[in-house]
Amino acid sequence: MRVVGLMSGTSMDGIDAALIETDGETVAWLGPSITRPIDAETRALLVTAMEDARGVNHRDDRPGALAEAERRITDLHAEAVRALLEPLRLTPGDIDLVGFHGQTVIHRPDARLTVQIGEGQRLATALGIPVVADFRAADVAAGGQGAPLVPVFHQALVRRLTLPQPVAVLNVGGVANVTVIDGDAPPIACDTGPGNALIDDFMKARTGVPFDADGRAAAAGQVDAARVAAVLEDSFFRQPPPKSLDRNAFRRSAGERMGLAWLSLEDGAATLTALTAASVAAVVPFLPRPPAVWIVAGGGARNPTLLAMLAQRLGAEVRTADKVGWSGDALEAHAFGYLAARSLRGLPLTFPTTTGVAAPMTGGVLFRP
Numbered sequence: 001m002r003v004v005g006l007m008s009g010t011s012m013d014g015i016d017a018a019l020i021e022t023d024g025e026t027v028a029w030l031g032p033s034i035t036r037p038i039d040a041e042t043r044a045l046l047v048t049a050m051e052d053a054r055g056v057n058h059r060d061d062r063p064g065a066l067a068e069a070e071r072r073i074t075d076l077h078a079e080a081v082r083a084l085l086e087p088l089r090l091t092p093g094d095i096d097l098v099g100f101h102g103q104t105v106i107h108r109p110d111a112r113l114t115v116q117i118g119e120g121q122r123l124a125t126a127l128g129i130p131v132v133a134d135f136r137a138a139d140v141a142a143g144g145q146g147a148p149l150v151p152v153f154h155q156a157l158v159r160r161l162t163l164p165q166p167v168a169v170l171n172v173g174g175v176a177n178v179t180v181i182d183g184d185a186p187p188i189a190c191d192t193g194p195g196n197a198l199i200d201d202f203m204k205a206r207t208g209v210p211f212d213a214d215g216r217a218a219a220a221g222q223v224d225a226a227r228v229a230a231v232l233e234d235s236f237f238r239q240p241p242p243k244s245l246d247r248n249a250f251r252r253s254a255g256e257r258m259g260l261a262w263l264s265l266e267d268g269a270a271t272l273t274a275l276t277a278a279s280v281a282a283v284v285p286f287l288p289r290p291p292a293v294w295i296v297a298g299g300g301a302r303n304p305t306l307l308a309m310l311a312q313r314l315g316a317e318v319r320t321a322d323k324v325g326w327s328g329d330a331l332e333a334h335a336f337g338y339l340a341a342r343s344l345r346g347l348p349l350t351f352p353t354t355t356g357v358a359a360p361m362t363g364g365v366l367f368r369p
């Protein structure tokens with residue numbers, strides 16, 4: 001199948017759209033991708049929608065700004081698909097399927113609640129292509145964490161490489177998540193903790209720019225190890241995998257525990273970057289054996305200061321996804337194309353070792369144009 005995968009991640013910086021050819025088992029081709037930036041006005045609407053989502057008790061509730069945000073985000077995804085296809089001289093008729101993740105506005109698996117806004121039917125009708133959406137709902141309803149979903153895709157990609165095992169695939173987006181693959185054993189996976197979200201929020205508050213470009217501020221600062229250790233006291237880091245996080249999970253507690261207000265821009269950025277690296281390293285003691293190689297994807301792979309801190313704390317080889325022939329920026333979009341193909345074939349998306357669901361579970365809802 002020729003599939004377009006779509007991801008709008010927790011960083012809310014853009015919508016990634018990527019082409020992939022797959023039968024939902026093996027990956028035949030990782031095709032080109034684009035990012036359609038999310039404008040400041042839409043980002044502000046999404047931030048409001050996330051606030052309003054705190055009042056959601058049922059996954060179909062759309063209080064406050066949520067309904068408007070959902071329509072807007074759906075239409076931007078339709079634009080992203082067109083922007084991907086046009087320069088490739090492809091039309092919707094050339095595409096078999098779309099995998100549409102949507103925007104997570106609340107994730108509380110403990111309450112069996114996870115909401116990704118995005119109307120599958122509206123997108124299918126707009127594009128004239130079948131769409132699979134709502135990838136997390138079935139897993140959460142069955143008692144799983146509903147995240148991470150990418151491990152089965154990471155496993156399919158790692159099978160194509162010759163690398164010393166175990167191999168860890170680390171995605172550093174707003175939240176960071178890892179998949180550890182050791183031969184044919186079921187992959188072990190979890191969210192590791194904050195990825196870029198706390199760094200982005202801190203940089204936005206201090207400079208107005210919502211990220212630490214190329215890790216420059218962090219590179220010029222001093223890490224406050226005691227502050228990092230204070231956040232790692234949180235019970236989340238003592239839990240073994242599988243486990244997942246809401247984007248805003250550590251927002252308040254980290255700010256308070258770290259006393260960020262007292263740190264300079266550079267020291268704050270360095271300390272938050274070290275927190276991301278340390279929380280990844282905190283997973284290693286829970287693994288049967290430490291990974292020999294770490295492949296890093298997501299926006300965090302563009303931050304050399306973070307990559308250096310990871311290499312130091314993990315004591316293992318750290319490579320970027322681009323170095324192994326994947327697209328670090330589009331890996332999640334490729335993943336949702338792959339997961340859509342699996343969904344169409346009724347293949348499992350989640351497993352006891354990836355989301356804690358009791359038995360392998362398929363997921364996703366199909367919308368026809």
Ligand SMILES: Nc1ncnc2c1ncn2[C@@H]1O[C@H](COP(=O)(O)OP(=O)(O)OP(=O)(O)O)[C@@H](O)[C@H]1O
Nearest residue numbers: 009010011173174175196211213214298299302303
């Ligand atoms: N050149 C760069 N230097 C430093 N950080 C960068 C750079 N480019 C991107 N980033 C970081 O990566 C983030 C975006 O990452 P990404 O697109 O992987 O996140 P996401 O997909 O939205 O999140 P998630 O994986 O949690 O859903 C930005 O918000 C920024 O913090």
Ligand SMILES: CC(=O)N[C@H]1[C@@H]2OC[C@@H](O2)[C@@H](O)[C@@H]1O[C@H](C)C(=O)O
Nearest residue numbers: 104107147148149150175177191332
């Ligand atoms: C609830 C939710 O949207 N979680 C995202 C988020 O962003 C990164 C991390 O937290 C990850 O577990 C998940 O996304 C990836 C794509 C996943 O499910 O594998």
